Amino acid sequence: xxxxxxxxxxxxxxxxxxxxxxxxxxxxxxxxxxxxxxxxxxxxxxxxxxxxxxxxxxxxxxxxxxxxxxxxxxxxxxxxxxxxxxxxxxxxxxxxxxxxxxxxxxxxxxxxxxxxxxxxxxxxxxxxxxxxxxxxxxxxxxxxxxxxxxxxxxxxxxxxxxxxxxxxxxxxxxxxxxxxxxxxxxxxxxxxxxxxxxxxxxxxxxxxxxxxxxxxxxxxxxxxxxxxxxxxxxxxxxxxxxxxxxxxxxxxxxxxxxxxxxxxxxxxxxxxxxxxxxxxxxxxxxxxxxxxxxxxxxxxxxxxxxxxxxxxxxxxxxxxxx
Numbered sequence: 281x282x283x284x285x286x287x288x289x290x291x292x293x294x295x296x297x298x299x300x301x302x303x304x305x306x307x308x309x310x311x312x313x314x315x316x317x318x319x320x321x322x323x324x325x326x327x328x329x330x331x332x333x334x335x336x337x338x339x340x341x342x343x344x345x346x347x348x349x350x351x352x353x354x355x356x357x358x359x360x361x362x363x364x365x366x367x368x369x370x371x372x373x374x375x376x377x378x379x380x381x382x383x384x385x386x387x388x389x390x391x392x393x394x395x396x397x398x399x400x401x402x403x404x405x406x407x408x409x410x411x412x413x414x415x416x417x418x419x420x421x422x423x424x425x426x427x428x429x430x431x432x433x434x435x436x437x438x439x440x441x442x443x444x445x446x447x448x449x450x451x452x453x454x455x456x457x458x459x460x461x462x463x464x465x466x467x468x469x470x471x472x473x474x475x476x477x478x479x480x481x482x483x484x485x486x487x488x489x490x491x492x493x494x495x496x497x498x499x500x501x502x503x504x505x506x507x508x509x510x511x512x513x514x515x516x517x518x519x520x521x522x523x524x525x526x527x528x529x530x531x532x533x534x535x536x537x538x539x540x541x542x543x544x545x546x547x548x549x550x551x552x553x554x555x556x557x558x559x560x561x562x563x564x565x566x567x568x569x570x571x572x573x574x575x576x577x578x579x580x581x582x583x584x585x586x587x588x589x590x591x592x593x594x595x596x597x598x599x600x601x602x
Contacts (some may be wrong), residue, residue: 305340306348309368312338317384319430322360329358329378338365338374349375359383362408385427387450388437390551391475393422395515399548409434416441416517419469419545420449456558461493462515462541465523470541471496472549472557477506481575485553490561491568491578502535502567510546572596 316336318522320329326349330342339345348371359381365374376382388406390399400415408430416438422445428437452464462468475489495502509518527536532543565578567585572595579585 306352306370306372307372310338310370311340312365312367312369316365318363318365320363322356322593324358324360326358326378333365333374335364336572337370339371345371383429386429387425389425390421390423390441390548392553393547394423396421397514397516397545403434403438406437408432409437411435413438419473419548421548423548423550435470440442440550445548449554452551452554452558460558460560461496462557467541468554468557469549470545471544472553473547474502474504474506475556476549476553477547478504480575482574485556486559486561487563487565487578488565488568488576489556491565493557493560494563494566496540499539502540502541504535504578506546507533507535507542510542515547572575575577577591
């Protein structure tokens with residue numbers, strides 16, 4: 281009787297030790313020594329994934345992993361996709377990751393002011409996207425970072441980019457200030473694309489929008505250099521000075537050769553430039569010129585503007601640029 285009691289105690293201790301070992305194995309650091317990538321095909325089972333994880337060294341034994349998954353986990357199916365498996369990830373966290381569909385996220389980043397021809401190049405160069413797309417309509421893309429998964433199509437990502445612009449433009453238009461210079465969301469988009477290309481300083485956007493709004497209301501030509509460049513390069517950098525013939529060209533975009541807005545956007549403006557056009561700075565300024573620091577000097581009169589231009593030319597001569 282005493283021997284049986286001792287055996288029972290030993291059995292209980294062994295079971296406790298085994299349970300403790302299993303719990304540690306399940307929740308402790310895994311054996312993986314490097315980050316790996318696991319692709320789970322549509323319809324794959326946990327067994328299939330476990331075999332591949334064992335090959336990669338992320339788990340010690342596929343059968344043991346499956347047994348512990350039944351004991352400590354649940355029967356939630358795993359999700360298809362591409363997963364980044366970190367080194368030393370626990371088997372518990374590994375199961376949660378597969379069941380939760382926490383797939384590897386890739387990104388296409390579209391900066392503010394990027395023209396559609398370059399958006400197209402960036403989409404076509406994005407790794408693991410499928411299919412082809414045409415160059416999207418200028419101004420139809422909302423600049424942002426867009427996540428995608430391996431196997432997504434370029435058209436799917438492009439659709440999300442364009443839906444984001446449609447949504448934001450509609451929301452911003454609903455918040456517009458009264459008596460602004462543009463009368464439709466499309467006109468706001470066109471003017472915002474000019475503002476985007478004219479200044480790289482966020483604090484200047486509303487002021488630049490105010491100047492152009494004043495010129496539009498007075499029927500003055502906008503005289504925006506980026507509108508001259510756009511028909512030549514489709515938004516890519518010109519890489520040289522604008523030619524006199526380009527300043528005089530009539531093509532639907534050149535705002536030196538006509539009054540009013542161009543026939544379409546010249547880039548994909550960001551949220552801040554759209555907001556600036558719909559809530560421009562209240563100002564009497566009609567002119568601006570570069571100040572040499574990346575910003576601009578604004579003027580109410582042509583006389584003031586000409587004086588500022590001469591200062592800019594003097595600075596450029598001092599720099600050896602003229």
